[in-house]
Amino acid sequence: MPSFDKLGKQALRQTRMLKVMATSGVIRPYGPRKLLGIATTLQKRGIGFAGGMGALAVRSGDEIGLVDELGELTWREVDERATRLARGLHGVGVSEGDSVAVLCRNHRYFVDVSTALSKLGADILYLNTAFSAPQLGEVCAREKPVAIVFDDEFTELVDKSEVDLTRVVAWHDGEPDGSSTLVEDLIEGAGTDEVAVPGHTTRPVILTSGTTGTPKGAPRDEAGIDGAVALLSRMPLRTGGRTYIAAPLFHTWGWAHLNLAMLLGSTLVLRRKFDPAEALQTLREQECDAMVVIPVMMQRILKLPESERSGDWSFLKVVAASGSALPGDLATEWMDAFGENLYNTYGSTEVAWATIAQPQDMRDAPGTAGKPPYNTVVKIYDEDGNPVEQGDSGRIFVGNTMLFGGYTGDTDEKKDMVDGLMSSGDVGRFDDQGRLFVEGRDDEMIVSGGENVFPQEVEDCLSRHEAVSDVAAIGVDDDDYGTRLRAFVVTSGDVDEETLKGHVKENLARYKVPREIVFLDELPRNATGKILKKDLKDYDAEGNPGAGSGQDSGQDSGEDSGQDSDEARGDDEQAS
Structure with missing residues (x-):
């Protein structure tokens, strides 16, 4: 029998949840007939995509639910398209309990497929649009999907991966060649009678970014109300708004806001590829009150x-950022330009969101990752698993109801646990106001001449120089000191190596000054804008690729977010 203390905590948590949901407008009065329809749909279909989209069709069927380059869809049309597609996918061999790989950008077909698979009770394997052919092949071999749905631009990639799966093409430009099964054809060729309610609950699998090897699969609950309430507890998102999701839907951050928009009934505004000028135009034309981004997108917008x-920009109430750290003064520069609308979330694929920084947090304490949201515990432990003193640095551990249950596939790899809390893979500290500061990856610290150095601190310092537009630092082997720091910078003005070293020396301890500063035209990034430090180890001190001999002791573990360099620029791909 639960103790009175436990029951009291549960009651307090429930009360806070109801308050957050009422404030955001999720809980509101409906007529008896509509309320019954919503309840019946959710009871039959659950609170995942099938139930969520079905409930929206009941409560707001004639309202615009989705806007992309192809036009607008009402919530009823979104739900009906998914029903038709579920029947169409079943007709090409997808059954309850199967897994289907999805390799799509941000557009209606991503939502169509996700909702259709939820109606079928099939699992969803979200693939990174920046995958190489070997990565795609390895992941599919491990996860064993029976079919793959992909945009036609990835046809060559799928061919090279040699995956032997049923193929369905989603977005296609121009006239199809006639040999492909198209999502749109499956939708048009099927009826609208609801499919039978499956016994299997759909399991979405979101992949880690794979910056140090083959991406790992991190299964999530199809929909988690706690996760939505956690975000809403520190972000002023409201029902009936318009959310432009620029971050990729295939990864945790974009996918989370797809689920959140479904809960709030917010119109989804999607664009296949990111361009900073077009992004601002989209915000204005669609009068979006929320935008979901990664830091590199903010950097590119500020360069306009x-x-x-x-x-x-007063109509833009929330700019929700996540995926990597906000470098230097990016937060204050953004708010100076666009207003107090920035909300930065820190977390990982495995622990979801751990802290959220509100505008005032970042004004008062630049560089902070913020405070834990609803139903989340964050603690700092030393290497022996003991709590550190207030203000001391240590490993960050997170506890909430969103922790993943283990990687998919045949692997025994696990995240470290202490007192029921899961390691985020980072090192950080709390200030006296309870605000978290993330100092770097726990496997990124280098020891140079007996002194501990976290590359992130040096990166932040260099990024504050007016001539530096992008920066990364790694550890490389050194005969005299064991390891030394090497920095890579992209500049936007005239500056030399000695000037930048002097800038670091003026602001940080002497032992934190990089031995070399290498100038590059751009830094390698993955599909969520995260810098690929494992690729930087191949550069020598002169900036020549493939000539490096240094060992990257500061590479990213790749487990906390998921585009190649073109995508990060947004020239050809969607940066996120």
């Missing part, structure tokens, strides 16, 4: 001429 950025 002021004439393109100026104007009244």
Whole structure:
């Protein structure tokens, strides 16, 4: 029997959840008939995509639910398309309990497929649009999907991966060649009678970014109300708004806001590829009150001429950022340009979101990752698993109801646990106001001449120089000191190596000054804008690729977010 103390905590948690949901408008009065329809749909279909989209079709069927380059869809149309597609996918061999791989950008077909598979009770394997052919082949061999749905631009990639799966093409430009099964054809060729309610609950699998090897699969609950309430507890998102999700839907951050928009009934605004000027135009034209981004997108927007950025942005209430650390003064620069609308979330694929920094947090304490949201515990432990003193640095551990249950596939790899809390893979500290500061990866610290150095601190320092537009630092082998720091910078003005070293020396301890500073045209990034430090170890001190001999002791573990360099620029791909 639960103790009175436990029951009291549960009651307090439930009360806070109801308050958050009422404030955001999720809980509101409906007529008896509509309320019965919503309840019946959720009871039959659950609170995942099938139930969520079905409930939206009941409560707001004629309202615009999705806007992409192809036009608008109402919530009823979204739900009906998914029903038709579920029947169509079943007709090509997808059954309850099967897994289907999805290799799509941000558009209606991503939502169509996700909802259709939820109606079928099939699992969803979300693939990274920046995958190489070997990565795609390895992941599919491990996860064993029976079919793959992909945009036609990835046809060559799928061919090279040699995956032997049923193929269905989602987005296609121009006239199809006639040999492909198209999502749109499956939708048009099927009826709208609901499919039977499956016994198997759909399991979405989101992949880690794989910056140090083959991406691992991290299964999530199909929908987690606690996860939505956690975000809503520190972000002023409200029902009936318009959310432009620029971050990729295949990864945790974009996928989370797809689920959140479904709960709130917010219109989804999607664009296949990211371009900073077009992003601002989309925000204005669609009058979006929320935008979901990764830091590299913010950096690219801020590089636009002021004439393109100026104007009244008061309609934009929330810019939700995550995926990698906000470098240097990016947070304050953004808010100076666009207002107090920035909310930065720290977390990982495995632990979901651990802390959220609100605008005032970042004004008062630049560089902070914020405070834990609803139903989340964050603690700092030393290497022996003991709590550290207030203000001391240590390993970050997170506890919430969103922790993943283990990687998919045949692996025994696990995240470290202490007192029921899971390691985020980072090192950090709390200040006296309870705000978290993340100092770097726990496997990124280098010891140079007996002194501990975290590359992130040096990166932040260099990024604050007016001539530096992008920066990364890694550890490389050194005969005299064991390890030394090497920095890589992309500049936007005239500056030399000695000037930048002097800048670091003026702001940090002497032993934190990089031995070399290498100038590059761009830094390698993955599909969520995360810098691929494992690739930087191949550069020598002169910036020549493939000539490096240094060992990267500061590479990213790749487990906390998921585009190649073109994608990060947004020239050809969607940066996120």
